Amino acid sequence: MDVGHLLVIVLGAVFIHNFVLNRFLGICPFIGVSKKIDSSIGMGMAVAFVMTLAGGVTWCVHHFLLVPLNATFLQTVSFILVIAALVQLVEMFLQKNSPTLYSALGIYLPLITTNCAVMGVALLNIREGYSLIEALIFSFSAAVGFTLALLLMAGIRERLELVQVPRAFRGAPIAFIVAGLMAIAFMGFAGMKL
Amino acid sequence: MNAGREFTKGIWTENPVLRLMLGLCPTLAVSTAVVNGIGMGIAATFVLLGSNIVIALIRGVIPAKVRIPCYIVVIATFVTIADLTMHAYTPQIHEALGIFLPLIVVNCIILGRAEAFASKNSVTMSVLDALGMGLGFTLALLALATVRELLGTGGLDLRALAFQIPRFKPAIIMILPPGAFVTLGIMMAGMNKLAELQEKKRLQRAAEEKLEEKQEEA
Numbered sequence: 001m002d003v004g005h006l007l008v009i010v011l012g013a014v015f016i017h018n019f020v021l022n023r024f025l026g027i028c029p030f031i032g033v034s035k036k037i038d039s040s041i042g043m044g045m046a047v048a049f050v051m052t053l054a055g056g057v058t059w060c061v062h063h064f065l066l067v068p069l070n071a072t073f074l075q076t077v078s079f080i081l082v083i084a085a086l087v088q089l090v091e092m093f094l095q096k097n098s099p100t101l102y103s104a105l106g107i108y109l110p111l112i113t114t115n116c117a118v119m120g121v122a123l124l125n126i127r128e129g130y131s132l133i134e135a136l137i138f139s140f141s142a143a144v145g146f147t148l149a150l151l152l153m154a155g156i157r158e159r160l161e162l163v164q165v166p167r168a169f170r171g172a173p174i175a176f177i178v179a180g181l182m183a184i185a186f187m188g189f190a191g192m193k194l
Numbered sequence: 195m196n197a198g199r200e201f202t203k204g205i206w207t208e209n210p211v212l213r214l215m216l217g218l219c220p221t222l223a224v225s226t227a228v229v230n231g232i233g234m235g236i237a238a239t240f241v242l243l244g245s246n247i248v249i250a251l252i253r254g255v256i257p258a259k260v261r262i263p264c265y266i267v268v269i270a271t272f273v274t275i276a277d278l279t280m281h282a283y284t285p286q287i288h289e290a291l292g293i294f295l296p297l298i299v300v301n302c303i304i305l306g307r308a309e310a311f312a313s314k315n316s317v318t319m320s321v322l323d324a325l326g327m328g329l330g331f332t333l334a335l336l337a338l339a340t341v342r343e344l345l346g347t348g349g350l351d352l353r354a355l356a357f358q359i360p361r362f363k364p365a366i367i368m369i370l371p372p373g374a375f376v377t378l379g380i381m382m383a384g385m386n387k388l389a390e391l392q393e394k395k396r397l398q399r400a401a402e403e404k405l406e407e408k409q410e411e412a
Contacts, residue, residue: 021371024219024220024371024374025219025297026219027219028215028216031218074274075296076270076273077270077271077274080270080299081263081267081270084262084263116301119296119297119299119300120293120297123293123296124293127293166383167390168383168386168390169379169383169386172379173380173382173386174383175379176376176378177380179375180372180374180375181372181376183370183375187371187372
């Protein structure tokens with residue numbers, strides 16, 4: 001496996017095609033959970049955990065179950081069920097074996113089932129034709145990119161609380177405009193030659 | 195219950211995108227062109243309608259504990275139908291929507307309506323609710339896509355009907371990701387302002403009525 005090639009995948013997923021700012025995946029938690037830095041770290045960790053796991057498991061489901069059975073049209077149904085079951089399993093496992101981690105991530109886990117970033121990463125792994133290792137690396141770096149955007153946003157929004165914003169723009173509208181400015185900054189990465 | 199209100203609430207007062215802030219990812223992603231917006235709107239409305247009908251029909255049978263997985267399977271089935279149909283008949287739009295077509299399955303509007311409305315109401319009401327919400331979603335998408343396509347490419351391209359604004363220099367940033375965020379932010383602020391004005395007017399009217407009542411009493 002070529003390390004340079006993997007590095008391209010990592011940089012591409014974190015910066016150039018950042019999941020939130022470029023691909024528009026995971027916008028709901030990006031706007032909803034980015035009010036405090038603490039909670040955005042918790043959300044980011046939970047997403048990274050579930051996304052890497054889901055990326056690997058759905059890749060296996062696709063290549064070892066759907067393709068041999070010639071049932072790729074069941075992709076959407078099977079992936080969403082796998083993800084929903086996985087989130088439940090992770091939740092139960094953490095509750096039993098690691099109460100500290102559970103209390104840190106617990107409230108974010110149920111939210112992740114309907115986070116389109118998780119489903120999105122599973123679908124993109126298949127569409128890009130990644131191998132299992134590439135898929136795992138891509139899933140993890142996509143989650144890192146999501147966390148990065150979430151953290152930056154939380155940092156900005158904590159400052160935004162202290163600023164006088166016109167009343168109609170308070171809350172979500174100003175958050176979207178800030179996200180737009182961040183997206184412009186991230187577009188600068190698109191010029192990188194890899 | 196008022197049937198008309200169930201239909202119209204989704205379009206304005208409870209518009210899923212601009213007021214409830216649901217289904218934002220596809221809204222932002224596919225609003226680069228009006229045609230894509232229409233395709234996405236129709237697909238989502240179809241899924242919403244199908245899942246609302248089925249869930250309203252089987253709501254008495256599903257045990258409360260496993261209701262969410264059941265809803266997800268129903269929704270995923272309709273998403274697959276929409277996905278395969280569009281792949282067969284409108285391959286260009288299917289290509290442009292990309293992963294956002296299968297991602298309708300995690301669109302919070304649909305699961306949200308299933309849980310909040312279809313699981314508690316009759317089939318007729320659920321159909322009206324689905325149509326209203328679907329129309330509201332489509333209209334929000336259309337508004338966003340029209341602004342972005344006009345400013346970003348200097349014209350509209352609706353297959354049969356295409357035109358360019360003469361001597362207009364398009365701002366390409368509008369069809370790139372930042373344009374989506376900024377436009378949606380401004381649209382939401384506009385909705386907030388309108389809602390605020392309406393509320394003010396309503397309060398004023400209520401106050402006037404009270405005053406009149408008092409005068410009559412006196």
